[in-house]
Amino acid sequence: MxxxxxxxxxxxxxxxxxxxxxxxxxxxxxxxxxxxxxxxxxxxxxxxxxxxxxxxxxxxxxxxxxxxxxxxxxxxxxxxxxxxxxxxxxxxxxxxxxxxxxxxxxxxxxxxxxxxxxxxxxVLGHALGGGAAGPVTPPGVEVRPSDDAELDTWLDVVVEASLHPDAQGVPWQEEFPREVLENAERDAAGLVRRYLARLDGVPAGGGSMHLTDGVAQLTGAGTAPGFRRRGIQSALLAARLADAATAGCDIAVVTVQPGSASQQNAQRRGFDLLYVxxxxxxxxxx
Structure with missing residues (x-):
């Protein structure tokens, strides 16, 4: 076993x-x-x-x-x-x-x-501690923290991903205009740790994480449509879990749509369904 x-x-x-x-x-x-x-x-x-x-x-x-x-x-x-x-x-x-x-x-x-x-x-959760989860490094994919100098690049890729959600599972009930999504992401940008994923050097995906009271909230992640099914989501997930454990959090949580690719990816990385x-x-x- x-x-x-x-x-x-x-x-x-x-x-x-x-x-x-x-x-x-x-x-x-x-x-x-x-x-x-x-x-x-x-x-x-x-x-x-x-x-x-x-x-x-x-x-x-x-x-x-x-x-x-x-x-x-x-x-x-x-x-x-x-x-x-x-x-x-x-x-x-x-x-x-x-x-x-x-x-x-x-x-x-x-x-x-x-x-x-x-x-x-x-709402899915992953217990942290006892050693960080191992990294995920698909061929050609690099994930690293994203600083303020590339905020616009990060915004572009996460908003583009949000505007083209994965069709697997139950769809989101809401849809938002690009400008509204950009504003919401920009407002949250100063509160979260941002991550940018590149595939062969090209920005391909992004994610974020908010830490409070020992809880690491994975506050969003997305892959631009042309770069999906290349392991980028898994790499973003692994990077944030490792950083959350290093920061002293004891649990990471993520909110997903039922039956979605995001839920599938998270459960593959050891997340469990906590509640609805x-x-x-x-x-x-x-």
């Missing part, structure tokens, strides 16, 4: 899920603050709600969401009223992401208020 088949899958309890969801809420709040600095106005907001955060960056942004609910009890209805009114004032839906290990009363409350389930996401996030939406005017 080899090491991969002999290992014990990572188990996620409510405590660990709460830690991961709080990390996600902090990241969304920090990205929202960065967006406000870029825009130089007060159009956006960050509002604490039920142990999590409601964030709004700008119209149609992927950063517009409620994260981290359900690990400090259900949100106060009056606080939820204020959140819903803030989104409605901007003509935006409320998108609440609720972990399957959160307090079940949260889902009941949202359903009673007219939220509808639109999609689900899988339900994505619920309340449209303006409901």
């Amino acid at each position: 080899n090491e991969q088949t002999a290992r014990t899958p990572l188990f996620c309890d409510v405590t660990l899920a709460g830690r991961i969801e709080r990390a996600e809420a902090r990241f969304i709040a920090a990205c929202g603050e960065a967006a406000a600095r870029r825009r130089g106005d007060r159009r956006g907001f960050r509002m604490p709600i039920g142990g999590g955060v409601a964030g709004y960056a700008e119209p149609d942004s992927p950063l517009n969401k409620v994260a981290g609910l359900g690990f400090a009890g259900p949100p106060d209805p009056a606080a939820l009223d204020a959140v819903e009114q803030a989104y409605a004032a901007r003509g935006a839906p409320v998108q609440a992401e609720v972990a399957s290990l959160a307090d079940p009363a949260v889902l009941q409350l949202l359903a009673e208020r007219g939220y509808r389930l639109v999609s689900v996401e899988n 996030r339900a994505v619920l939406v309340l449209e303006p005017g409901r």
Whole structure:
């Protein structure tokens, strides 16, 4: 029996899920603050709600969401009223992401208020420590940290990858214009460790990682369409896992679409399914 088949899958309890969801809420709040600095106005907001955060960056942004609910009890209805009114004032839906290990009363409350389930996401985890995972070095592929001097190169490749998602598995429920994706990635760029992958010297893929409270959030990775099926995603994954372990994190997490190539690649590298996030939406005017 080899090491991969002999290992014990990572188990996620409510405590660990709460830690991961709080990390996600902090990241969304920090990205929202960065967006406000870029825009130089007060159009956006960050509002604490039920142990999590409601964030709004700008119209149609992927950063517009409620994260981290359900690990400090259900949100106060009056606080939820204020959140819903803030989104409605901007003509935006409320998108609440609720972990399957959160307090079940949260889902009941949202359903009673007219939220509808639109999609689900899988949260995968990898225990770190005890030695970093080995590198992955496909022929011609080089992965290294990306500095500010090549920020535009990194942005170009990760946005291009996002605009052409892999067709395997359940598709993302949302689609975003290029400009909106560029803004969101630029806002997050100062909060994450960025990685650029080159194939035979040509920029081919990129990824990022946010570290907080011992949690390494793999906050995105993509390969430009013309360079796929060359091992770039696996190389980006391995590089970030090694750096996360060196930084002292005890767990790495990634959010993927069910049945996607990203989930398949992550599970090949030792990630386990921890829990599911339900994505619920309340449209303006409901």
